[in-house]
Amino acid sequence: MIDKRPLGKDGPAIGAIGYGAMVLEGYYGASDDGAAVETIQQALAAGMTMIDSADAYGNGHNEELVGQAIRGRRTDAFVATKFGIVFDPAWTGTDLPTGWGFSLKINGRPDYARACLDASLRRLGIDTVDLWYLHYPDPAVPIEETVGAMAREVEAGRVRHIGLSNVTADQVERAHAVHPVTAVQYEYSAWRREAETALLPVLRRLDIALVAWAPLGSGFLTGAVQEIPKGDFRQFNPRYSEENLVRNRDRFAPFMSFARDLGVTPAQLALAWLLHRQDAVFPIPGTRKAERIAENARAAELRLSAAQLERLDELVRPGLAEGATLV
Numbered sequence: 001m002i003d004k005r006p007l008g009k010d011g012p013a014i015g016a017i018g019y020g021a022m023v024l025e026g027y028y029g030a031s032d033d034g035a036a037v038e039t040i041q042q043a044l045a046a047g048m049t050m051i052d053s054a055d056a057y058g059n060g061h062n063e064e065l066v067g068q069a070i071r072g073r074r075t076d077a078f079v080a081t082k083f084g085i086v087f088d089p090a091w092t093g094t095d096l097p098t099g100w101g102f103s104l105k106i107n108g109r110p111d112y113a114r115a116c117l118d119a120s121l122r123r124l125g126i127d128t129v130d131l132w133y134l135h136y137p138d139p140a141v142p143i144e145e146t147v148g149a150m151a152r153e154v155e156a157g158r159v160r161h162i163g164l165s166n167v168t169a170d171q172v173e174r175a176h177a178v179h180p181v182t183a184v185q186y187e188y189s190a191w192r193r194e195a196e197t198a199l200l201p202v203l204r205r206l207d208i209a210l211v212a213w214a215p216l217g218s219g220f221l222t223g224a225v226q227e228i229p230k231g232d233f234r235q236f237n238p239r240y241s242e243e244n245l246v247r248n249r250d251r252f253a254p255f256m257s258f259a260r261d262l263g264v265t266p267a268q269l270a271l272a273w274l275l276h277r278q279d280a281v282f283p284i285p286g287t288r289k290a291e292r293i294a295e296n297a298r299a300a301e302l303r304l305s306a307a308q309l310e311r312l313d314e315l316v317r318p319g320l321a322e323g324a325t326l327v
């Protein structure tokens with residue numbers, strides 16, 4: 001079973017590894033709804049308390065799946081969802097170029113936040129979201145205004161904890177001054193370590209948890225990715241371009257061998273490495289496969305010595321991976 005750890009200063013103790021449900025929406029290839037509900041339930045049974053969703057995943061469909069999976073087992077789950085990416089053409093938003101050849105439309109206005117929460121609660125079939133994130137800050141709306149609106153939902157009892165995603169250290173400080181922020185979600189893994197420079201020091205000082213999205217490098221760090229099929233969203237990711245995939249495989253070969261020498265899978269080593277950072281880090285790996293839930297959960301049992309961690313730090317040094325990352 002996965003050990004529990006406190007989600008920052010304000011959050012409850014929950015499984016140190018959570019489950020990322022985005023993978024159930026076809027971004028990484030086809031997914032079957034019946035199997036998806038069972039996979040979420042298996043994640044809960046394995047101690048992955050935090051189930052991570054967003055209203056934009058599958059345009060609301062992902063929250064419906066999570067809602068089905070937690071029916072009758074609400075107290076086992078710590079339900080996290082997000083708003084801010086506009087997917088309903090009835091709403092406007094601010095254009096946010098991602099650097100991957102497409103833009104997102106972001107809306108951080110109070111009326112939009114409220115309407116999104118109404119819809120999320122309905123789709124999830126619950127009265128209160130445990131952790132409600134702003135998915136991306138709206139460049140046209142001061143973060144204080146958005147977080148002020150989120151704080152009113154905490155007062156109204158419709159949200160337990162506030163989270164931010166894809167924010168800078170400065171935005172965290174400004175938001176936290178309006179209302180305590182419990183968790184920040186950011187891409188963090190052995191091949192994406194930018195969070196260590198400015199963000200993690202602020203989170204540590206304010207005792208805010210870091211929820212690490214794409215903790216397996218969107219699959220790369222498992223060593224299992226051969227080629228990217230058509231329709232897979234990693235086709236947009238420069239790290240997965242034909243040349244970069246070859247380069248990155250070479251550069252991370254020592255990491256894969258290190259896992260083999262330890263007798264664990266690369267996925268387990270990638271997750272254990274995150275759990276051994278000094279901060280309150282919660283990886284949320286996504287998978288559509290039941291056997292991988294068990295494999296990923298077992299990463300919580302791996303204990304790495306100081307010498308092993310030092311060696312790993314050299315093997316996955318910041319900047320090692322080739323290819324620009326998402327905003």
Ligand SMILES: NC(=O)c1ccc[n+]([C@@H]2O[C@H](COP(=O)([O-])OP(=O)(O)OC[C@H]3O[C@@H](n4cnc5c(N)ncnc54)[C@H](OP(=O)(O)O)[C@@H]3O)[C@@H](O)[C@H]2O)c1
Nearest residue numbers: 020021022213214215216217218219222267285286287288
């Ligand atoms: N805040 C944000 O902006 C943001 C952005 C992206 C993601 N997220 C959240 O973070 C969660 C995790 O990120 P992610 O799903 O994009 O990336 P990830 O967890 O790093 O990787 C998922 C990929 O790894 C594969 N995989 C998982 N476990 C494996 C194992 N043990 N062995 C081999 N392959 C394995 C999955 O394939 P199979 O399904 O075939 O196992 C899938 O292709 C998402 O589900 C979402 O909830 C948030």
